[in-house]
Amino acid sequence: MADKLKKGSLVRAARENLENSVEATASDTRFxxxxxxxxxxxxxxxxxxxxxxxxxxxxxxxxxLDQLEGVD
Structure with a gap:
């Protein structure tokens, strides 16, 4: 899905990818x-x-990009 995202795309965060990421361990995990x-x-x-x-x-x-998912 990440390869289909472009400027103007509507998205939301993908919980499973964000909560287990390096970024989550480097900051406050209470998203x-x-x-x-x-x-x-x-x-x-x-x-x-x-x-x-x-x-x-x-x-x-x-x-x-892999922490995002497209929405309609």
Whole structure:
């Protein structure tokens, strides 16, 4: 799925990939529920990360492409 993600794609975090990641062990593992339950939009991409804007009053977040799943 990660190869199909592009700017403007609607996504949410994939819980199983994010909770067991290196990033999770390097920071607070209490992820806010909105990243798993609501839609976010990819606003920028680089080689393996996407900048995701969630429609809640919080800053955008960089997540690895394999930590995201597309939503309709």
């Amino acid at each position: 806010p529920p909105y990243i798993f339950e609501s839609k976010g939009e990819i606003v920028d991409l680089n080689d393996e990360y996407a900048l995701v804007k969630f429609y809640v009053p919080t800053p955008n977040i960089w997540l690895r």
